[in-house]
Amino acid sequence: MAFPSYAGKLEKTWYYVFRIICGLVLFFLMAPIVVLIPLSFNAEPYFTFTPGMLSLDADAFSLRWYHDILSNPQWIHSMKNSVIIGFFATILATGFGTLAAWGLSRPYTPFRVPIMGLLISPMIVPIIISAAGMFFFYSKVGLSQTYPGLILAHTALGIPFVIITVTATLIGFDESLIQASASLGANLLTTWRKVILPLILPGVISGALFAFVTSFDEIVAVLFLSGFEQRTIPRQMWSGIREQISPTILAVATLLVLFSIALLTTVELLRRRSERLRGVKPS
Amino acid sequence: MSDQTSQITTADGTPLKLSLHRxxxxxxxxxxxxxxxxxxxxxxxxxIPIADMLFRSVHTPEVRALLHHSVKSLQGWDGSGLPDERAYHALAQELKLLKKERTLGKVALRLNYEKSGMRSLLSKTARKLEKIHEGPFKNKLIGIDKRWGERETWAVIKLLGKRFTITHYLSAFDLKYDVDGNVIAQPAEQQIHSKIWLRTLWVSLLVTALCxxxxxxxxxxLATLPLRISxxxxxxxxxxxxxxxxxxxTSWIVLLQKQGVLNDILVWIGIISDENRVRMVYNMTGTFVAMTQVLLPFMILPLYSVIKTISPDYVRAARSLGANPVRAFWEIYVPQTVPGIGAGSILVFILAIGYYITPAIVGGATxxxxxxxxxxHMSKTLxxxxxxxxxxxxxxGVLAIYWLYNRIVGIENMKFG
Structure with missing residues (x-):
């Protein structure tokens, strides 16, 4: 790093101190994730590094907690639930969200700002309040402790994320493409399928991923709306942490971290692709 | 001329203006x-669920529905002195009926939220009334329990006999109505909520400041490093x-608990002895550490997007005009980042104020x-x-802060990742 000529000694020292501070903050952010992974291979049922692990003794590491996940019917059941609920909530949220984002981006749509506010309100309202409202209302109409109830709740919570990501891809959308398509004889459906959707697809997919993560990671609504039958992975972790904490949780957590890395990579690739498609310079 | 323009019509004869409007x-x-x-x-x-919740917060139907006649006969009672025999008679009959129909618990519970002791009073009275078949009930009820001779007891029944009350809001802030309908503080030993509201506020503020x-x-x-590294x-x-x-x-528990990684390291280095391991989780420290770590990205990302747009030339100019580094940073650089500071702070504060899972898991009792x-109150006290x-x-509260956020940065500018 070349310092400007006016930089004093103090300034140069500060420069390094500053980098160390930043390093510590970034470490603080990453520490929980970094620590988790090796501990999930602990051969002993402890939540700390054993002397064997520190001396890299191969016997101190094992896959027993990963075996434990697969042999535990509760974990398997909760994984199935998470995937089922997440899948349907994602499909619904993506459909509703994309449609709404399209409607909001039309130049003639009236009351755009208040409607946008209403539609993204599930993201704004603190989750405990949404869960409280849904808990009261869903139990009144018999949706509490059912799969459809949870799916509807997670769809509502996922829609804002789809709207926001799809709206972002629609900024700068070239309206003349629709006219061009229509002048070539395509009806509305064909225009959607062949012109609009391919262009906004990266936004739709990353919106869908956001919706899936929202559902997959959601715990508060699940706590209040699910019965024993509908417990999801976060619900299972919740009771694991609060009742009897076993290292199996660390193995599940490690798998979830790998899952987040995969998602993060996908979203980033999609963002780049979308920018390329729209002719924006990649940042 | 103007006459002519208004006459312009489309092919089918409708005026152009109307046609355009259509x-x-x-x-x-x-x-x-x-x-x-x-x-x-x-x-x-x-x-609708949210609206249902708003409605529920002011709707108090139980007492009115189940003690219908008692509430009705209390309508004429002005609160000074005791109600007349009519009210005692109606109450005695209704308590008997509720006991028989096994719905006494519901109304007793509701009254008990308002005035502790009401539940036991009602069940005791209903039990003893089973042997009493004839009035006048005034003296007999007072004989069963002298609280029936107190104005407070009747005031509570009259108060909750209304279809809509703000009693829940008063309880949320440790307030209540006194016998004459004035709002007063609850007895000190029952004051729990004000403390929690204040705690939530200062925890959120402190977490925002830390972030x-x-x-x-x-x-x-991140904004100033070369793109590849950043x-x-x-x-x-x-x-x-x-x-x-x-x-x-989960990971914070593993790191911070007494037998956890951080304590192990501290013991190993020799900063603390093995007997004096520090409890860093299941208390306020745990809440602070975990909330700060969880919310930090929500501060960094908006700040980053603002800082990214600031040209380094201004600070250079300030330096060349003789400002020392601190002054150039504080007076020239920081003011340019205020939009980012505002956006990040409000976002973190709003998220922090509604936090549930983090305090529930790592917060312990304090x-x-x-x-x-x-x-x-949803799942335990019901x-x-x-x-x-x-x-x-x-x-x-959150909507008020969002309104502010919208004024400053605009909701539609929100970005993730």
Whole structure:
């Protein structure tokens, strides 16, 4: 790093101190994730590094907690639930969200700002309040402790994320493409399928991923709306942490971290692709 | 001339102005149709439940429905002295009936939220009334329990006999009505909520401040480093952001608990002895550490996007004009980052004020926030009205702050990842 000529000694020292501070903050952010992974291979049922692990003794590491996940019917059941609920909530949220984002981006749509506010309100309202409202209302109409109830709740919570990501891809959308398509004889459906959707697809997919993560990671609504039958992975972790904490949780957590890395990579690739498609310079 | 322009018509003879107006309206309706399904869906699954909660927070139907005649005969009672025999008679009959129909518990519970001791009073009275078949009931009820000779008891029944009251909101702030209908503080030993509201506020403020202090340098570094390196470091911000909350909380427990990694390291280095391991989780420390780590990306990302746009020339100019580094930073650089500071701070504060899971898992008894009490009243004490009132109050606060946020940065500028 070349310092400007006016930089004093103090300034140069500060420069390094500053980098160390930043390093510590970034470490603080990453520490929980970094620590988790090796501990999930602990051969002993402890939540700390054993002397064997520190001396890299191969016997101190094992896959027993990963075996434990697969042999535990509760974990398997909760994984199935998470995937089922997440899948349907994602499909619904993506459909509703994309449609709404399209409607909001039309130049003639009236009351755009208040409607946008209403539609993204599930993201704004603190989750405990949404869960409280849904808990009261869903139990009144018999949706509490059912799969459809949870799916509807997670769809509502996922829609804002789809709207926001799809709206972002629609900024700068070239309206003349629709006219061009229509002048070539395509009806509305064909225009959607062949012109609009391919262009906004990266936004739709990353919106869908956001919706899936929202559902997959959601715990508060699940706590209040699910019965024993509908417990999801976060619900299972919740009771694991609060009742009897076993290292199996660390193995599940490690798998979830790998899952987040995969998602993060996908979203980033999609963002780049979308920018390329729209002719924006990649940042 | 003007006459002629107004005469311009389309091919089928309608005036052009009208025709244009129609076309515009048709376009508006056509674009609005795209919004109808999603609006309907959000209304049914989300907005109606929220509205239901608002309604529940002021709606107190139980006493009115179950003690119908008693409430009615109390209507003429002005609160001074005791009600007349009519009220005693109605109450005695209704308590007997409720006991027989096994619905006494519901109304007793509701009255007990308002005035502790009411539940046992009602069940005791109903039990003893089974042997009493004839009036006058006034003296007999007072004979069963002298509380029936106190104005307070009747005032509570009269108060909750109204269909809508704000009693839940009063309880949410440790207030209540006294016998004459004035709002007074609850007895000191029953005051729990004010303390929690204040605690939630200062925890959120402190977490916001911590995030700002920790996030500002990182955002600055990320925005000024060469893209290749900063993209790499950005992963350290984005990966925690994308990682499941429960995963991170599990990990904080592993790190911070008494037999945890951090204590082990401290013991190993020799800073603390093995007997004096520090308890860093299941208390306020746990809440602070975990909330700061969870919310830090929400501070860094908006700050980063603002800092990214600031040209370094201004600071250079300030330096060349003789400002020392501190002054150039404080007077020239910081003011330019204020939009980012505002956006990040408000976002973190709003998220922090509604935090539920983090305090519930790592907060122990002393680190619980207002959301945890809402959950408590929903699932443990079953005082749903109180939970709804507390939720509504929290919602009002959050919406007020969002309105501010919208004024400063605009909701539509929100970005993730």
């Amino acid at each position: 076309a515009e309206r048709a376009k508006k309706i056509r674009s609005f149709i795209f919004l109808v399904p999603t609006l309907t869906f959000i209304f049914i699954t989300f907005l 700002l202090i920790l996030g500002y340098p990182v955002a600055y570094l 993209n790499l470091l950005m992963i350290c911000v984005l990966l925690p952001f994308w990682t499941s909350l429960l995963v991170r909380l 680190g619980q926030l207002i959301s945890n009490f809402i959950a408590l 005082n749903w009205g109180l939970a709804a009132a507390m939720g509504t109050t929290l919602l009002a």
